[in-house]
Amino acid sequence: MGTGEIALPSFRMMVEAGGLVGLVTQPDRPVGRSSRLRPPRIKELAGEAGLPVLQPARVRGKEAIAEIEALDPDLIVVMAYGQILPGGLLELPAHGCINVHASLLPRHRGASCIQAAVAAGDKESGVSIIVMDDGLDTGEVINRRAIPLHPAETGGTLHDRLAELAPKALAESLRRIATGEMRREPQDDSLATYAPKLERAEGEVNWGLPADELERRIRAHEPWPGSFTAYRDNRGRARRLKLFAGGVVMQGESPGKPGELCQVGSSGILVACGRGGLWLGDVQGEGGKRLSVREFLRGHQLAAGEYLFSLAGGS
Secondary structure, three states, rough: OOHHHHHHHHHHHHHHHHHOOOEEEEOEEEOOOOOOOOOOOHHHHHHOOOOEEEEEEEEEEEOHHHHHHOOOOOOOEEOOOOOOHHHHHHHHOOEEEEEEEEOOOOEEOOOOOHHHHHHHOEEEEEEEEEEOOOOOOOEEEEEEEEEEOOOOOOHHHHHHHHHHHHHHHHHHHHHHHHHHOOOOOOOOOOHHOOOOOOOHHHHEOOOOOHHHHHHHHHHOOOOOOOOOOEEOOOOOOOOEEOOOOOOOEEEEOOOOOEEEEEEEOOEEEEEEOOOEEEEOOOOOOOOOEEEEEHHHHOOOOOOOOOOOOOOOOOO
């Protein structure tokens, strides 16, 4: 059971290993201006492998559970599926349900675990395989693998690295289950943190944060939900400005009020934060393309003393 791109390498591994009786994924979704329905990529792979595909809009419904039961699975493997499984489904397979989670549980339970690890400045992340129960990522851990985070890690790069790590941990877990060697380790709930699903609006930059925290958040939110702020164009209009990872932190006291452009010129743009400042990396103006700060300033007359601000606040 999976939908997200992060599940593809693990799904391919299981297809090659054999024994899959089917795939359960999310329904096709409308995309683009034409709202044309597009299937999840994992559905296309299942079709190429000749596997049955189920796409219930609501997996908790009796009909959906009956369709899954008809596949007679011995074990259900879940990764980035996108719906909460009901108790009746968790108890259906003889060997239960296991979840491949992209964090070192109990740290960062929830949907945005990858972004949370980068934003928090964690030194490592990884993959945890758990036996699913009726809690949110609370099940006993049967396997985990860790990797160090790079200094320039983004949500996107960590996503891809964990996607490639997951099949190794999953394959080992499946072997342990098949041979009866599976060991269960309860999670320490006192160490748990929660990373809820991110919405697009959460990409708006809060210049009141310390510069080092803000720099991590910008990296964590690349590519989703992205990071954006607003500036005044040459005609005084509020315009959206997207920020990319690569900014450099100026430590110490803030050089100005949060959001103030303290330096603008050939050396770049320095923005004051709640503590310290941030030299911007690449930026993208509204309706434009991604540019270096130097290229952006050729067509935009920004000056020291102006401010970047919240689109919602409109200050």
